[in-house]
Amino acid sequence: MENRTVTLSTIDLREKRADFPILERQVRTGVPLVYLDSAATSQKPKVVIEAMDEYYRKSNANIHRGIHVLAEEATAQYEKSRALIAHFINSPSSKQIVFTRNTTEAINLVAYSWGRTNLKEDDVVLLTEMEHHSNLVPWQILSSSIGTKLEFIPVTDDGLLDDEVFHKKLELKPKLVAFTQMSNVLGTINPAKYMIAEAHKSGALVLLDGAQSVPHFPVDVQDLDVDFLAFSGHKMCGPTGIGVLYAKRNLLEKMPPFLGGGDMIKRVYLQEFTANEIPYKFEAGTPAIAEAIGLGVAVEYLKSIGMETIAHHEQKLIDYAIKKIGAIDGVNIYGPTAEKKGGVLSFTLTGVHPHDISQILDRYGIAIRAGHHCAMPLHDRYQLSATARASFYFYNTIEEIDCLADAIYQVKDIFGA
Numbered sequence: 001m002e003n004r005t006v007t008l009s010t011i012d013l014r015e016k017r018a019d020f021p022i023l024e025r026q027v028r029t030g031v032p033l034v035y036l037d038s039a040a041t042s043q044k045p046k047v048v049i050e051a052m053d054e055y056y057r058k059s060n061a062n063i064h065r066g067i068h069v070l071a072e073e074a075t076a077q078y079e080k081s082r083a084l085i086a087h088f089i090n091s092p093s094s095k096q097i098v099f100t101r102n103t104t105e106a107i108n109l110v111a112y113s114w115g116r117t118n119l120k121e122d123d124v125v126l127l128t129e130m131e132h133h134s135n136l137v138p139w140q141i142l143s144s145s146i147g148t149k150l151e152f153i154p155v156t157d158d159g160l161l162d163d164e165v166f167h168k169k170l171e172l173k174p175k176l177v178a179f180t181q182m183s184n185v186l187g188t189i190n191p192a193k194y195m196i197a198e199a200h201k202s203g204a205l206v207l208l209d210g211a212q213s214v215p216h217f218p219v220d221v222q223d224l225d226v227d228f229l230a231f232s233g234h235k236m237c238g239p240t241g242i243g244v245l246y247a248k249r250n251l252l253e254k255m256p257p258f259l260g261g262g263d264m265i266k267r268v269y270l271q272e273f274t275a276n277e278i279p280y281k282f283e284a285g286t287p288a289i290a291e292a293i294g295l296g297v298a299v300e301y302l303k304s305i306g307m308e309t310i311a312h313h314e315q316k317l318i319d320y321a322i323k324k325i326g327a328i329d330g331v332n333i334y335g336p337t338a339e340k341k342g343g344v345l346s347f348t349l350t351g352v353h354p355h356d357i358s359q360i361l362d363r364y365g366i367a368i369r370a371g372h373h374c375a376m377p378l379h380d381r382y383q384l385s386a387t388a389r390a391s392f393y394f395y396n397t398i399e400e401i402d403c404l405a406d407a408i409y410q411v412k413d414i415f416g417a
């Protein structure tokens, strides 16, 4: 599958667990933590925690403003991080990496800045039924204020985007197609390169929500030819509070600022201002400096393992999980077959509410998530109010999936399900 050309792993990723202090924790009645909630946020390796600690101990200062040694060091580290992230996604330039708080803010930036400048009443924005609320609500807000129309690519029963309807919707000549590269509920990995090429043929720009893809497999913005890519640091071993918007240079250069304030200006007069160059034009105010530095260290850490190795390991985990958990009587798994998805397993158990599943699993130290996972319309599509979701990262093991299966049998016993 596209983006997933994996080579056989030679590294035993089990040894990487030692990099994560939290994975040594025991919880509840002294049972080892089994963390299966990385789609919500990943755990952080020591190198990231220590880099942020070191920054505060040795170099803390505000960036881009001072001429003293600490300000110079802080600025250099912050900008080095931008360059590392640019390299990680193969951005042609680090000027195309805008630091935001998270994926949500990156998408809002595009909706407000690009959307309000380039879209008008009745223009079509094409989304999908499997979007996280953060790639849905900003476009709804835009629609309610300027009258753009939202259209949707439906999801099939087996959790894939309907390609035929996608092409029909392209005939409406959308100005933007915005979709997730990987669903946080179904785990579906959408054929992004193909969809981007098809959207471009019809004249649309494409925004890719990379919140669940950039942490888990190689994403190359030039190979994809994507116009906008949004992702969050905290799902990829980095801290919370830092995210990224990548965009093509010509788009960023024409887009007006999103927030106004310090750092995003070149010159300010009483009545007006001139905007700074990219990417600073979009980074108003003091940014999350330690967090940006932490994310730079996180991408170096991921690269040292290898994104293909990570993808390969997670493929093994989801394949095993679908077989093992899917064999439990009463369990329904949502989403496509293992080779079309990443490490996300959403399921229901007949007769037991997902919140009850999650609560009982917690007694065994197993952290999963229950609810709508910020994808209410997708749950409506399957006539569900909630699902239970186990999600994996490279530090998870086959044994942890066995623990999950054993605990689901306990849930069945308790509920007589």
Ligand code: 7TS
Residues within 6 Å of the ligand: 039, 040, 041, 102, 103, 104, 105, 132, 134, 135, 180, 182, 183, 184, 209, 211, 212, 232, 373, 374
């Ligand atoms: N897009 C997708 C596909 C996501 O999975 C998430 C977060 C976001 C956008 C938003 O990311 P944020 O960092 O701006 O919050 N997904 C989840 C989840 O599945 N459980 O908690 C957060």
